[in-house]
Amino acid sequence: MSTDYHKESFFTKYIWSTDHKIIGLQYGITALLWLLFGFILMMIMRYQLAYPESPIPIVGALLGDGGLLPPEMYNSLGAMHGTIMIFLGVVPLAFGAFGNYFLPLQIGAIDMAFPKLNATSYWMYFVGSVVMVTGFFVPGGAANSGWTSYPPLSNIATTGQTVWLCGMVFLITSSLLGSINILATVIQLRTEGMNWMRLPIFVWVQFITAFLLLLAFPPLEAASVLQLMDRLAGTSFFMPSGLVVSGVALSNAGGGSPLLWQHLFWFLAHPEVYVLILPAFGIVVEVIANNTRKPIWGYKSIVYAVVFLGFMSFIVWAHHMFITGMGTSMSSFFQTTTMIISIPSVVILTALFMSLWGASIRYNTPMLFALGFLPMFGIGGLTGLPLGLAAADIYLHDTYYVIGHFHYVVAPGTIFALFAGIYYWFPKMTGKRMNETLGKLHFFFSLIFMNGVFLPMMAQGLAGVSRRLWDGGEMYAHAAGVLYLNEVMSISAWLLGMTQIFFIVNMIISLMSKKTGESNPWGATTLDWSATTSPPLGHGNFEVVPTVYRGPYEYSVPGADKDFTPQNEKV
Amino acid sequence: MLELLRYFGLPTFSASTQGPAIDNINVLAHWLMALLFVGWGAFFIYTLFRFRASKNPKANYQGIRSHFSSYLEVVIGVIEVVLLLGFAIPIWASRVNDVPKGPDAIHIRVVGQQFAWNIHYPGPDGVFGAISVDLVDEVENPIGLDRSEEFAKDDIFTVNQLHIPVNTPINISLSTKDVIHSFTLTELRVKQDAIPGMEIPVWFEATMTTDELLEEIKGTAREGRGFEIACAQLCGLGHYRMKGFMTIHEMDGYEAWLAEEQEYLSEEEEDDWEDDWED
Known part of the structure; x- marks a missing residue:
């Protein structure tokens, strides 16, 4: 079980891999590239917003029309920025990449429950994301x-809208396959002693996220097909x-009814908010426990x-729809939930x-x-x-207040947590350390410019x-x-973009550096750090499958000889 | 706090009877937010400083042992119940249930389309004339009014020009010809989506005339620019320019305007629309 018993070709090892760690890396690299792409779209939009009458620099040449951005193209960039960031970037990174790579390690599983389904899920996502972006090349541009x-x-x-819907069908199918896999893995493949109340919070949040994806996505998949029918087959569902x-x-x-779509859409898209935020909570808990x-x-x-x-995330969706003409009883229900x-x-x-109190940070x-x-x-x-x-929403609905609100949740919220996860687990994935100085520069400038973008x-x-x-809004x-x-936000956004160079450079020089040889550099207690090498072995993960004796965060236990007591350490 | 929010962007005036209540609940919500943020923030910064590793090399396994946080959660819950029952739900109930129907109220139809607001007045008979999609002509007859019908003869419609009297309940029946729009009167704190296939009532009572507004905003960045109708829901490539104008008159000024429009109508239909298309 511990070592590779067959030699793998490049294709089976890196392309059609069934190893959850490789699939996690595939998800991670693809999602990071899409995040960068979605961010670039936004930086183009921010130029338009700051200087509406000026030609767009650099990419303006692609636009024709003297480099000016026409309104329909602006709408395409907006729709694609949202779609790419959520469905191609953050969710695949938070759930596909982190979930795939670290969840099996944290519960002591040798792989995911359905390795081939896992590979299918990644390739569905890959195809869906490529389909989504081909929208830019059809007549009339992307959705x-x-x-x-x-x-x-x-x-x-x-x-472009037809292309968008086809892309969504692939992406949703990918998420369904991924979520079934996570559920089966957590339920079936926990190692000996890993009972539910010993699961790291990271595993709990991935488990709940998988439920949300499994139960919330099918209505949108159905709705997408209905909208496709409306567009292509002449039906009138909406x-x-x-x-x-x-x-x-x-x-x-x-x-x-146009409102039918809104109900089906938000029935997914509100749980989706928690799909974006729960994995972030999980990563933050792991990092805070370790460093306090x-x-x-x-x-x-x-x-x-x-x-x-x-559970609650399934019964709040219509709070996105207060202004559509809702009566008192329905609005009261959704306000209360x-x-x-x-x-x-x-x-x-x-x-x-509260966890910070009494810590040694x-x-x-x-x-x-x-x-x-x-x-x-x-x-x-x-x-x-x-x-x-x-x-209060009567006034604030569909204003920039809403944009500020959900970007604070997802950008300096979830994306900060994802960065925390990347810096935290980079040594696990590569056996190398990332540069601290570049990392801190990345953090402080990102913090300043994120607020420069979203507070205004x-x-x-x-x-x-x-x-x-x-x-x-000039009109x-x-x-x-x-x-x-507008200009303040745009300049902040471009500086935020520049700040990411610290991260990219750090990534490159860290990958080129020598392995440190440490398997647990942070002194962590969970199985991903304490029971495997860095990086973990190929198929199989563990030299010896660990047994769990205690909860996930036993740091600074009184009387212990060191300030962390791993889950698999026998007393 | 109201002043603080106003410093932070909220307009310094609200020009309808429900405006102050909506501003009020926004202020209350922001008070709660500010208290929580400052409270958490102070605790956060204090712990970050006090429990840094160099100052506190050995962590405490037990950590904090107070139930303070449970009390905090209960208090937040109670405040939210008060916000809901005391403010949010009553304001909403008034918004959707108190639609003025009486003879004192002025009834107007507003029909959104890509990318303009059609305003339809019933004329002296007080009854809206028949409408048919087959009669729609984007230049001559954008709402498809059937002039041959009895009640339609005296109807007035304008494009992007809403005129109303001050201190009078206004009852708007909102609909759309094509896609979803959102009828927004920022200064009056009014917003309602126009949904295809539905006619949705929107009511309000203005408390400020255009002249008073122009006086109020002297010396600010928007000096000289009166009330506007905005579209808040993405409705296509012209969404950004789907702007109408609203003029709030004293009652006699409103009646004078109506009479003037009536006169245009009786003169000749042909060149009426030109006036409205300007601007």
């Missing part, structure tokens, strides 16, 4: 109806009759909060703050990113409060500036007082 694709706009949109577009009466049969050198405060309350959060779901998030965040790069996550996610969560109250959005939102405006009188912020 331009927002990542939310509300019909009838999306039904009558250019061909269209009433009697519509007149550009002076021409549509001949569709009618009888459908003490147990996480309130392990059980975090586990229960995560389970409850997962929204207020209830804020409580477990508060429990988790509070437990993490090591300020290394992963810890800085994990600590940075806490207040940044805090802002993201808190700004959700007025949006969740329907009356709150001010624009409070002033009432709508989202998705090609001219950044409107109410935007006049906050228009100058």
Whole structure:
């Protein structure tokens, strides 16, 4: 079990690999490249918003029309930025890459439950992501109806929308395969002694995330197929009759409802928010436990909060739809569930703050990113409060306040946690260390510029500036007082882009450096560090499959000879 | 806090009867947010400083032993219940249930389309004329009004020009010809999506005339720019320019405007629309 018993070709080892670690790396590298691509799209949009009448530098040559960005192209960039960041970037990185690589190691499994399904899941994702981006090359450009694709706009949109829907069908199928795999692995392949209350929080959050993906994605897959039918087969699932577009009466049969799409879409897309944030919680817990050198405060309350959060995330979706003409009883229900779901998030965040008390905090790069996550996610969560109250949402709905809110959750929130995870587990994946100075520069500049991008959005939102405006709001009188912020945000965004060079350079020079030979450089307690070499063996992971004797975060145990007691250490 | 939010972008005035209540709940929510953020932040920074490894080389296995956090969670829960029951739900109930139907209310139809707002007044008979999609002509008759029908003869419609009187309940029936739009009056704290296939009531009562607004904003960045209708929902490539104008008159000014429009109508239909297409 411990060593490779057959020689693998390059193809079976790196392309059609069934080793969860290679698949995790495939997911990670692909997702990081898409994140960079999605970020570049946004940097182009930010130029348009800051200087609406000027030609776009560098990429302007590709646009024709003197380098100016036409509004339909701006809408394409917006829709694709959202889609790429969420479905091609953050989820595959948080769930596909981190989940695949570290979950089996943390529970002492020799691989995922269904290795071939795992490889299929990655390749589905790869094909889906390529399909998604080919939209840029069809007539009319990529999908331009927002990542939310509300019909009838999306039904009558250019061909790019068809490509978007086909891409989504691949991506959703990939997520379903991945989630089944994680569920089966956690339920079946925990090593001896690894009972549920000894699972690292990281495993718990991946487990709940898998449930969310499995249960929430099928409605969107169905809805995507229905929208495809509306576009290609002349059905009217999402269209009433009697519509007149550009002076021409549509001949569709009618009888459908645009709100049906919104319900199906948000039934996925709200749990999706927790798919984005739960893995981030898990990574942050691992890093904070390790670098405070003490147990996480309130392990059980975090586990229960995560389970409850997962359950509640299925019954809050319509708080995205308050302004569609909702009556009092329905809006009251969704406001109440929204207020209830804020409580477990508060429990988790509070437990993490409390964990710092009595700690011996090591300020290394992963810890800085994990600590940075806490207040940044805090802002993201808190700004959700007025949006969740329907009356306050009347004013704030569809303004930049919303954009600021969810970017705080996902960008300096989840993406900081993902960076923490990359810096934390890089030595595990490669046997090498990342440079601390470059890492700290990366963190501090990212922190400053993230806030430079997203804090002004709150001010624009409070002033009432709508989202998705090609001219950044220049047209409107109410935007006049906050228009100058567009330039502040854009410059911050480009500087944020430059800051990522620290990360890329660090990655390259660290990969070229010598192996350190340490298997557990952080002095960690979980099996991924304590029971395997760095990097772990090929197929099989462990020289000896570990047995677990205690909970996941036994740091600074009184009377122990060192400040960490691994899960697999026999007393 | 209201002042703070206003410093942070919120307009310094709200020009409708429900505006202050909506600003109020926003202020309360932001108070709660600020308290939590400052409280957590202070605790966070203190622990980061006090428990750094160089100062505290040996971590405490037990950690904190107070139940303070449970109390905090209960308090947040209670405050949220108060926000919901005391403010959010009543404001919402008033928004959707108190639609003014009486003779004092002014009833207007607003029909969104890519990328303009069609405003339809019933005329002196107070009844909207019949509409048919077959009659839609983007230049002459954008809402498809059937002029041959009895109630339609005196109907007035404009493009992107909403005129209303101050201190009078306004009842708008909102619909759309093509895709989803969102009818937004930022200064009045009014926002409602227009959904194809639905006619949704939107009501409000303005408390400020255009002249008063222009006075109020003298010396600010928006000086000289009156009330506008914004579209808040992505509706296609012209979404950013789907802007209408709203003029809030004193009652006599509103009646004078209506009479003037009526006069245009009786003169001749042909060149009416030109006036509205300007701007």
